[in-house]
Amino acid sequence: MNILVTGCKGQLGTELQKIADTRHHWLFTDVDTLDICNKAAVEACFSNNRIEACINCAAYTAVDKAEDEPELAEKINAYAPQVLAETCLKHNALLMQISTDYVFGGNADEPYKVDDPINPQSVYGSTKAEGERLIQKSGCNHMIVRTAWLYSSVGKNFVKTMLMLGDTKEEINVVADQKGCPTWAHDLAVALMALLDKNGKQPVHETFHFTNEGQITWHNFATAIMEIGGKQCKVNPITTGQYPTKAKRPAYSVLDLSKIKAYVGIEIPDWRESLAKCIEELNLKEVKP
């Protein structure tokens, strides 16, 4: 298949580039080569390259900043997926859209299933939910894959921030009353490949959830990062009320993974195992000249 990947310089896009194999023809783009808000450019890209599938890794991901820039977040997270969906429909191509646990309200006490009602609490969550809705409404072949707490060895993320703080602080405070599950971008990239391989060019209109296995708080996560990263920094538990943020965060946003496991038959690694692999990768990067 001829596969277009958008937002390829981000966390997920970078991991897809690492594992992309020669069974497909890949076209990796980011905003400097293909702005997904530019309808004419998207159409030209699909026509010129006979695109058969598009993995949309491009997004506005600055959750707090989105509260001050709702129009820009809406443009990138909702309007652009609509452009991609309409273009996919026209070219009979598959759209893989990445979405988020933030589409849910966050007050559940058991993992969110794919069909549970959404109730986003932030601008970021609302714009991603609108992107999902517009894709579903377009009628194009699509797979929407919701993920959460994404991290990798590139870009800005919680793991890299904690490791940096571990080098510079004796103690830090991290919220202990928000529960979710982290996702190593590498594991998500592998799952997306499995979905592509399983489905091929068949018609599909499905939503999936993918994170690593387990459920933890940000405090648990930070503590594990310090332990595995060999940092001496003490991690104190605090409440959400003690750490105000512009965008409201879900108290509980664990995603139920049963649908994707049944669909592609994959074993999903536990969060701690994948965290250790990512930290190992970061350590290897550090020792390289």
Ligand SMILES: NC(=O)c1ccc[n+]([C@@H]2O[C@H](COP(=O)([O-])OP(=O)(O)OC[C@H]3O[C@@H](n4cnc5c(N)ncnc54)[C@H](OP(=O)(O)O)[C@@H]3O)[C@@H](O)[C@H]2O)c1
């Ligand atoms: N990060 C998380 O914790 C998290 C959690 C749940 C779901 N997700 C979802 O997972 C997906 C991948 O996230 P990620 O963390 O890999 O994102 P990321 O690292 O922020 O990468 C997004 C990429 O998209 C690019 N981009 C922005 N606007 C664009 C446009 N108009 N046209 C083309 N490219 C554009 C960005 O470029 P610039 O950097 O130059 O803007 C960046 O390279 C996103 O859909 C996100 O919503 C992420």
